[in-house]
Amino acid sequence: MAIYHFSVKTISRSAGRSAVACSAYRSGEKLIDERQGKEQDYTRKTGIEFTKIYAPENTNPELLDRNQLWNTVEKVERRKDANLAREFEIAFPHELNAEQRQEMLNELCQELVKRHGVIVDAAIHAPHTQSGSDERNYHAHIMFTGRQIDLETGDFAKKRNRDFNKENSSQTVNQWRETFADLTNQHLARAGHLSKVDHRSYADQDNGLQATIHEGSKVTQLRRQGIDTEISLKNDLIKEQNTEKQHFPEILKGLEQEIRLTESQIDKYKLDMSLETIKRLSSTMETPKQAETPKQQEKPLERKIEPSTRIEKPKLSATQQFNLLTEQLARQKQQKVIDKLRSEMTELKSDYAKQTELSKKPKPMFFGKLKWEQEQAETRGNLNNIKRRFDTNKTKISHLEEQKPYVSHDEYKAVAEKHPALHREMLKEKEQQEQIRQRQRNLEPTRSRTASKDRER
Structure with a gap:
């Protein structure tokens, strides 16, 4: 920012x-x-x-x-x-x-x-x-x-x-x-x-954030040496509170997305359960209730369950099925990358806590001051690097979650090897579609010649 x-x-x-x-x-x-x-x-x-x-x-x-x-x-x-x-x-x-x-x-x-x-x-x-x-x-x-x-x-x-x-x-x-x-x-x-x-100041912006106190050269110099002062500690607290307030909209947005995703999963589950219930009812109704007169009850039962057996999911073409499988595989691959980044962020949090503890090491009174300053400078550099890597991973995860999974040639090849029959059927569909488009292209010159002749007449 x-x-x-x-x-x-x-x-x-x-x-x-x-x-x-x-x-x-x-x-x-x-x-x-x-x-x-x-x-x-x-x-x-x-x-x-x-x-x-x-x-x-x-x-x-x-x-x-x-x-x-x-x-x-x-x-x-x-x-x-x-x-x-x-x-x-x-x-x-x-x-x-x-x-x-x-x-x-x-x-x-x-x-x-x-x-x-x-x-x-x-x-x-x-x-x-x-x-x-x-x-x-x-x-x-x-x-x-x-x-x-x-x-x-x-x-x-x-x-x-x-x-x-x-x-x-x-x-x-x-x-x-x-x-x-x-x-x-x-x-x-x-x-x-x-x-x-x-x-404008935070007060003029009316954003609820609190302004920090001017530290000045002396406080800044002490801060760089790893020495906390009343002003620097108060400013750190103010910055932390402001950061939390600025992240509230992002947190709410994330919760809303999770709620929408949960609702869609619940709706899908309800639909699947409804279809499963219909299947079970239809299979139960197909078995004759009375063993004595099976032929007399067969026709009425078939007529009764006829409407329910027509409730089926729309059949997908081979191309659509193949595309769904490749997208699912790409989504799994994308999720693995996200999980890996989150795992790395957890490790970075642990490293940041360790470096923070090292930064609180008190300055020696007599001997070892130069070594302490070198260690503190190295610790501050490590903290900055960890924070930058953490923010980078967070941005990557946000982009990955927002964008549609990218289907590469590897996913295409994997699905084709696992479902060879579906792959052949998909290629056949594409070939048929190409033949239809070719016929349409062949008809266009004939139509244009006919139209020109009509204009000449």
Whole structure:
């Protein structure tokens, strides 16, 4: 299921931050901070999947260089409490691949340039699974300047962009949150996925779900180390309750399907019992009640049971019987696959419980901390893999139960070998049907010639 994350942050000088340092970290490059006289080197940073700078047309080419761009911003913004840049932090749906993520980022950044006329510096980051991050956590940092580009000069405008000032910021951010949700749903649909995201809060959606508490960097770091906190435990409980509520419709649907299947089986059983009862009655009525005058009672009895003996199941053709047998064999084969997947899911549940117990191992106070951290990282990776395999099996079972069993050549061959007489009769029927179709095709030219002659007359 796709998740929605869109946050807006401010990179401010008053907080002791540098636009050059922020850009170097996000892009994984080495930039020179001329204002502070420092070299910001993040070339060893891993997980940088894609970086790109977006700008309006007629922008000064010097500003398309990352180092030149943010040093210019540091010079233009002279106040000691200046907001140097703003940043959109977004999460990509885990259903999208690398190419689809880049297409989605391009579309979002181009729209940002179009609306506000600013320069955008974007980077896609892959998750750091070794440090305990979720393997689905592909996200992007989208930095953009606080001043728009003067299209006449190609440099920064003298006045700052007012779309994100105190008066308009809330409305502008809400519009962007909605835009990003719509864009995400478009790309999910384009990639063939039915899941959707919603930018509104759970309260606005009125779906009965509870919002989690913001954890922050410190709580997240402790969580990755396997250390539980009051906030993380409460969030885990909220997520579990929300998951149960979201699965209620699926559970109800499954129960309704089981009820319908049971009702159909009961109806079939009743019909079979009725036919069996009629057979027994007819066989009982055929035996003479009086041994003295069997000839006199034979005719009336036959006349009485005549209507009941005509109640028979419709006779199926050889082709229909053969198809039913192959479908039954394919259904049995499909059920074996489902049973195997369910058995594997039971084993995965057991493995998940064992790994969960290992994850609760307390951190040593003095010796063995490094080994404990390595074991906890391995355990978290195992838990993620088990959950992914469990969800995959669940999806496979759902698809198999919904689709009609596929009859392959193996089922056809098996039924033909077990019922050779029925197979020959089926082939004979098909041959007769083909002869009838051939006669019809042969008659069509004659009919067309007759019709043309009639038109000529």
